[in-house]
Amino acid sequence: MxxxxxxxxxxxxxxxxxxxxxxxxxxxxxxxxxxxxxxxxxxxxxxxxxxxxxxxxxxxxxxxxxxxxxxxxxxxxxxAAPAASEDTPDTSDTSGGFDWEQAEQEVGSAVPPPFVERVPVSPLAEDDDAAGAPLEVARETVTLSDVGGLDDVKRRLEESFLAPMRNADVARAFGKSLRGGLLLYGPPGCGKTFLARAVAGELGATFMSVSMTDVIGAYMGETQKNLKRVFDEARAQAPTVLFIDEIDSIGIRRGALSGGGAAWLRQMVNELLLQLDSMSGDNDGLYVLAATNNPWDLDEALLRPGRLDRSILVSPPDAVARASILRHHLKDRPIAGIDVGHLAAVTDGFSGADLEHVAVTAAEKAMMQSIAQGSISPITMDHLDAALREIKPSTLAWLDSARNVVRFSNANGRYDDLAALLNGKKRR
Ligand SMILES: Nc1ncnc2c1ncn2[C@@H]1O[C@H](COP(=O)(O)OP(=O)(O)OP(=O)(O)O)[C@@H](O)[C@H]1O
Ligand SMILES: [Mg+2]
CATH class of the missing domain: 1.25.40.10 (Tetratricopeptide repeat domain)
Structure with missing residues (x-):
């Protein structure tokens, strides 16, 4: 605190x-x-x-x-110096100097969450001991159990590198070495960066994370140098997982720009390809995880075998995942009579970030009410309904544009999981 x-x-x-x-x-x-x-x-x-x-x-x-x-x-x-994580949408501190986060944490840790669920909806691991916990709650390291839903993605991460890294001897016996790459793609706010943080929580020092926007330098040559340095460092630490967030900021199709910009971009993409290739050559022990909203804008060469040769959709949360995300964001706050099942049912199209925004907004409303009346009012369904009237689902626009991509550029089946999601959308 x-x-x-x-x-x-x-x-x-x-x-x-x-x-x-x-x-x-x-x-x-x-x-x-x-x-x-x-x-x-x-x-x-x-x-x-x-x-x-x-x-x-x-x-x-x-x-x-x-x-x-x-x-x-x-x-x-x-x-107050709220050490809010970089990934949290900017929903905090809207009230001029008042430290919502701290107040919520402290009050939340004192009041156990009285959910009124009819059925257990969540595969999420719960830490139910909040009521008896000391008040100095340390900021949790995010782990995969904090990520709601996305079971397929978690399984893929587990198979690709988490299990081999945890059981290096067994992996070696089966001839499985740590190498290769996986591209996470999907609409904004659905957990790509959050998943990477969770992987970091699982792996500790053997995880390196870099945002492509930070790698890009101001003058020609600087980006290449930065990229090389990042990869060299990752190789020196092998076995390691290197996460490259927002890879589309430089990985975009080399044909997509013209003139001087194109030459500049080509150099950067070439450097990235070179680094990914040395990974598949003599550099065992490096696994690259990357994330983007727009995989179809990436240079095809990045997606060839030995590079980011597998893609997986980080889809908008389904009802079960929405319930688990909501529970996660409400469980440490003072609440009363919250019907998570109902909330999950009426939030189709909401991203994880949207749902977090709903929980934070409802908490702010309850807090304002508490301050006005001079006594603590927990968050109720009224606060959440009011928050839901203000916040609109953000994944629909992405899904609309993705529909065309699936129609016109899925010949190689790369976006089959997206096609399945779009076709099954009505049934969710
Ligand atoms: N599946 C999820 N479970 C729990 N929380 C989630 C989930 N998805 C998103 N969130 C919440 O939403 C926030 C934003 O998600 P995140 O930054 O990972 O989205 P993203 O997919 O990387 O989006 P962008 O494409 O805009 O970078 C997270 O910090 C987390 O609090
Ligand atoms: Mg992100």
Missing amino acids: ADAPETPIVASLRRALEANPDDVVLRLHLAQTLLAAGHAAGAIAEASIALQADPGNRQALGLLAAAATALSTPALSTP
């Missing part, structure tokens, strides 16, 4: 509470101390726990109101 360090008195109160978690008086004392020290969100979290143990406790209610008021007044002394 991005706050000032806690005082010794807060630390010893916390220790005392660890020994006596049911001591409401002690907890309210901690809440009071936190509030006095300017940790209003922490005070709300503690007062909420006290209220759960003793509903209607007047001191707890009073503290909640005071802390909520303190939160609604822009903090002068808390230079």
Whole structure:
């Protein structure tokens, strides 16, 4: 958490509470101390726990109101530095100085999520111990279990390099070496970059990630040099997986530009081809994972055998995946009576990023309501319905343009999974 360090008195109160978690008086004392020290969100979290143990406790209610008021007044002394991940859409901090993320995390960790599901909808691994967890929640490393749906993609990643890397001896016995490449493609916001982060979470130091937009240099020759450096570094660390995000920023068809731009681009694409080829030559132990929204704009040569010779569609989430994504983004927030199954049913066409946006928007609405009334109101279906009225699904435009591609350029079957998705779309 991005706050000032806690005082010794807060630390010893916390220790005392660890020994006596049911001591409401002690907890309210901690809440009071936190509030006095300017940790209003922490005070709300503690007062909420006290209220759960003793509903209607007047001191707890009073503290909640005071802390909520303190939160609604822009903090002068808390230079919040929200370490939001680069991939998160820019939906946070829309309210001038108020640290939504921190407040949500702290309040969320105090209140267990009362989902009202009829059936378990999610293959997502749950960490249900949020209620009993200490308040200092470390930012999770993303793993594949955080990625909702996309079971085929996960299986492919597992077969291509995760399993061989985990079981190097067995892989060697079967003559499977780590090499080759896989292209993730699909509409924006459906988890390509998120998947790569999850792979990084699984692999740790044996994963390298680079965005093609960062590789591109200002003058001729610089991009090639950058590319070579990235690949050299990856080879030096082998076995390793190199993730190249937004590969279309340089991998586009060499015929697609004319004049000086074309020559410039050709050099960059050639360098990329060269690097991918040395990978299939004497450079075992390097696997390249790449991502793009527009695989059909890529230079065909990049997709030939030994290079990025396999493509897999990272499709918009189906209803089961939507439920699991929503659960993931709601589970650490204070919620009441959320029918995830219903939400999943009415969000066809929403990307993972759209769904995250829905959850964040609903949380902001509940937070505003809590601040206005001076007591905590959890996120309810009303907040989510209101958020859904504001947010439109973003994958439909991509799917529309993809339809033409499938019609005219799928002779080699590369986009069969996309064709299947488009044909089956009505049944989802
Ligand atoms: N399958 C998913 N499960 C859980 N969260 C998801 C999923 N897909 C997307 N998200 C959420 O949406 C955010 C945006 O997704 P991400 O950046 O991976 O999309 P992308 O496919 O790389 O999009 P772009 O093509 O625009 O780069 C993620 O950070 C994550 O929070
Ligand atoms: Mg991305």
